[in-house]
Amino acid sequence: MRSFTFLVNPASGGGAAPAAVVPVARLLRDAGATVDVTYSPGPLAMGELVTEAVGRGDVVVSVGGDGMLSHLAGQVAAAGGTLAVLPAGRGNDFARMLGLPTASPDVADLLLHGPASPVDLLGWTLPGTTTRVVAGSVYAGVDARAAALVHRMRWTPKQLQYPWAAVRSLATYQPGRFSVTVDGATHAFSAATVVVANSAYYGKGMKIAPAAAVDDGLLDVVVIEAASRLELVRSLPKVYDGGHVALDEVTVLTGRRVELHGTARGGIPVGADGEPLGDLPTLADPAAVVELLPAALTVVRPVSSVG
Helix, strand or coil, X not given: CCEEEEEECCCHHHCCHHHHXXXXXXXXXXXXXXXXXXXXXXHHHCHHHHHHHHHHCCEEEEEECHHHHHHHHHHHHHHCCEEEEEECCCCCHHHHHHCCCCCHHHHHHHHHHCCEEEEEEEEEECCCCCCEEECCEEEEEHHHHHHHHHHHCCCCCHHHHHHHHHHHHHHHCCCEEEEEEECCEEEEEEEEEEEEECCCCXXXXXXXXXXXXXXXXXXXXXXXXXXXXXXXXXXHHHHHXXXXXXXXXXXXXXXXXXXXXXXXXXXXXXXXXXXXXXXXXXXXXXXEEEEEEEEEEEEECCHHHCC
């Protein structure tokens, strides 16, 4: 019988996370499992809690969105523990990639009986800084601007947040000049965005990297080259089913190490798993690095999602 430590970000999903815990925790306790639930003001405050939970042999359950999961993924991986996810955020894209259920009985059943298997993570490093571990993807350009808008939203209905932010960002975007080096091969682009993906999904269901898998030992680098604002807005629906990769202005590369920098008027914003990471180093500065961390984290997930 597994034991569990639920780490809950009360602010996730506009306050939806605490309510998501109650029925799942009840079902687990009824089944005889030991369950501890801890609320925190944010994922950065949870390092000690993760260490204690892993030391007890608990499965650490992330309750919140992609940002919460991403922060905990690195901490659980470093502690040598096992992570599970109760999706309760705005986007839940990594949970979507893992094929996780959302109904409470199905979630409880998976937590009790689902297999635990390794998945890859990403390491994002700016020159002179420590590495930030990321679960899903790192993106630089117009999509990071859109994600920053979503991050600040409080009253916009959830189903409208990402589409509205994407259109608003596209309407005002300026293309950047990017240098992208994948496993030693350098490419130059004038682009709207560059995405380095471990997971296929971002932006609440956009299938930005349709060939990506979380356990294939590869990064998928998706470059959407500069086009008119109208063309980008028109192509936006194609991103939801992955059809955009067939467009002439989209380049897909794969590898294990990506060096990335770029220049645009006003800078190029960077984001990861729904959270802002500042600006990309310019072409005059040393590049940022995104590296694959193969099989870095053990995750409870359905059999159907195990590659």
